[in-house]
């Protein structure tokens with residue numbers, strides 16, 4: 106039994122695999138689905154949260170990203186995760202304590218498609234290359250498997266809109282089953 110009335114879901118994967126798009130669609134679908142609509146679902150884009158709460162030590166010009174202050178980020182997230190019904194969206198997954206997370210979704214994408222997505226996003230070549238290599242080496246997937254119990258890690262392909270819709274449907278099914286098993 107969980108102490109939360111609703112689960113926290115982490116959507117992770119290499120940048121460009123579709124985390125933010127999935128999280129937004131999932132939250133919208135959860136808000137509309139009869140069995141899940143009573144919960145205050147919230148999409149928590151951890152990158153935006155880092156910026157909003159100042160959980161960083163400055164902008165890293167080379168990598169075009171914030172240098173995250175992990176202790177501060179954990180302190181700020183601790184304040185919001187307890188209520189449940191959060192869909193967290195971030196490209197790393199080994200930072201969060203296991204007790205916060207009920208389901209880890211690792212999105213995967215063919216690396217040449219990923220390269221195109223990151224190029225379109227205007228990433229610099231070193232950042233495209235690094236992320237592409239990470240996807241090929243399954244870095245995020247390996248981190249997820251090392252950080253969480255096997256039974257809560259789900260790997261989903263994210264290359265087409267149909268797959269995205271199917272993924273959202275699967276996660277909703279999982280949430281309703283979780284609720285049946287954990288509700289008071």
Ligand code: DAT
Pocket residue numbers: 118119120121122123124125126127222262263264265266267268269
């Ligand atoms: P992330 O949050 O992982 O960085 P995103 O959600 O911003 O990724 O998606 C990156 C781009 O890829 C965006 O233009 C949407 C597109 N995309 C992601 N998943 C997709 C899918 N399953 N089918 C089609 N396009 C997808």
